[in-house]
Amino acid sequence: METITFDKLLLKTAFCCMASDGNIDNREVELIKKMCHNSNLFQNFDFEKEINILLSKINERGKEFIQYYFDLLKNASLNHQEELTLIDFAIKTINADDIVEYSEIKFFKSIRKCLKILDDDILAVYPDIEFYLEEDINTDSNLDNLVNNYLNSVELPQFDNIKFDNLKNE
Numbered sequence: 001m002e003t004i005t006f007d008k009l010l011l012k013t014a015f016c017c018m019a020s021d022g023n024i025d026n027r028e029v030e031l032i033k034k035m036c037h038n039s040n041l042f043q044n045f046d047f048e049k050e051i052n053i054l055l056s057k058i059n060e061r062g063k064e065f066i067q068y069y070f071d072l073l074k075n076a077s078l079n080h081q082e083e084l085t086l087i088d089f090a091i092k093t094i095n096a097d098d099i100v101e102y103s104e105i106k107f108f109k110s111i112r113k114c115l116k117i118l119d120d121d122i123l124a125v126y127p128d129i130e131f132y133l134e135e136d137i138n139t140d141s142n143l144d145n146l147v148n149n150y151l152n153s154v155e156l157p158q159f160d161n162i163k164f165d166n167l168k169n170e
Contacts, residue, residue, distance in 0.1 A: 004072050006082055007041045008050075010089050013111065015054045016069050017093040020107035020150075024055075024159050025097035032096075035089060048164050055159055062156045070147050073114040083117040084125060091126060106150040108132050 004012070014035065018028040029051070036042040058065045078086065090111055094104045112122075112133060119133045 004076065006078070007039075007045065009072065009076060010039075010041065010086060011036065011050055012054060012069055012072070013086055014089045014093045015051065015058075016066060017090045017104065017107060017111075018096075019058055019156065019159065020066075020094075020154065021099075021101040021103050022155060022157055023097075024162065027098075028093055028096040029162055030096075032089075032093060035092065048162075051162060055162060058156065059158050063154075066150075066156070067147065070110060070114060073111065076114075078115070080117060080121070083115045084121070086111075086115070087117070087122060087126070091129060091132070103150065103154050105132055110147045110150055 011032070014032045018024055018032065032051070033047050036045060036047050061068070090108055094100055094108060109132065122133065123130060
């Protein structure tokens with residue numbers, strides 16, 4: 001298993017959250033670009049190049065790409081602040097297009113299972129996402145079952161290239 005830098009893990013998290021509903025909305029791309037631009041973690045970072053690498057990988061590997069992301073996340077050694085930052089990127093990306101699909105909630109629940117942070121710590125910062133943290137009624141909530149449930153319920157299309165000239169400038 002490769003090791004991944006925190007900035008690449010953040011970008012991959014936001015990208016996977018954006019793609020988790022099977023649709024890439026320009027508002028999501030704009031938000032991710034803005035979050036990367038505003039974070040001091042992304043110095044000398046070619047956003048367009050990096051996001052297109054992820055786009056080509058998900059188009060080539062589909063659900064295997066998502067499974068690999070969860071394997072990376074599960075094996076990452078993140079501190080409390082890094083976990084909060086990752087959650088921030090995920091929540092903001094999921095909410096960026098003003099439509100929250102249940103597939104995105106299931107995806108977030110899988111992310112949550114990879115982290116050590118307590119729900120109370122998350123809710124202290126994001127009190128409006130309690131639904132994102134609730135156990136599913138008919139789903140065993142261990143990580144493998146959550147990921148498999150998500151992967152079995154979503155159909156990932158071949159995503160179109162992202163048109164950066166359509167995005168708002170910083």
